Amino acid sequence: MGRLRISRVIEREFWLLVHAGVRLERAAVAVGVSPKTGRRWFFEAGGMSPMDLGLPVSTRYLCLADREEIALLRAQRISMREIARRLGRAPSTISREIARNRRRAHPERYRPSSAQARAEAAARRPKVAKLAADHRLRDYVQDRLSGPSRLSPEQIQHRLVLDFPDDGDMRVSHETIYQSLYVQGRGALRRELTACLRTGRAVRRPRRRADARRRRLPPEVMISQRPAEVTDRAVPGHWEGDLILGAANGSAIGTLVERTTRFTMLLPLPGSHDAATVRDAIATTILTLPAHLRRTLTWDQGIEMLHYDQLRKATDLEIFFCDPHSPWQRGTNENTNGLLRQYLPKGSDLSVHSPADLADIADGLNARPRKTLAWKTPAEAMAELLSDHPVATTT
16 A cells, blocks of 8 residues: 555645745644654755745646655556556546656656656746747748748648658647737747738637626626515515527517516517517516516526616616526526426427417416415415505506
């Protein structure tokens, strides 16, 4: 069996304390190891923490102790899979480590100190760009970019393999070429060569920003600002809404569910479910209710609610949005949508249902007794609320 290893998380905390100026002995005791172990870690690293060397203090990378253990276990003729198991690593990590650091004259030998030095040298930043360091490779790339054929970076990458099949130094990825053209500090290639690219752009434009589709909603309309009375369901008039989509998202039906009674109303969306259509459908339906039954509406951050502010002004309905990827914040509506799939199966064309069809489906769902309503139906619960305020507001 290999020697018992101390968690790398503990070793990481030790180095963080040392880097902050804490004495070795105190840092070791603070993380729960002996001062002797702390001194050994320090002197094995040559008095330099991974952060001083520009290395990330992370459990992702092999450290000197890992490499020493690899050498020791290999000397005992332990298999790579067993070494990986003892170190808590993938077998491929161990095999690549050994393959990278074998001695050419003696392939069976693996020297941990040399492997560690090579890893530290490779991890130091900043590095010289490959095209800046290799003049032959840079000239080849520039000639192909600006020559009569005006090859693209991807074409150059693959052409290098054909033109120099036995020269591993003549290799470069298309992304490296793009960065050398566009990224400041990696400008190994002449900036004017960007005009030779298909687009001819002087500034690189990403295909799509990570937040390109994310709408920036003001904090006052987020669900965290919703009144507390909505949560306990004691006060009626708070609704949750969503779209049910048909085959290939080509058709849709809107759903509105009242949180206290679970009463459901369906919104016909003939021909389109864009923001304007959804806005008008919600307004038309919700204004059939008295004012005390249209207090708030909670929706997800779908683009169909782009005109939420216009809807709020037209109906006096306060509108709130769930956090991204949090359907449980509209739990009543999600459950109701699941029940509706009995009538509106996934993958079906929802445009075939007329407003009368949707009214029948809603009536059927509202006529189901609910355990949470003491076996009353949503229709009966809503009728009780309407009887208290019989006059509807239709402005």
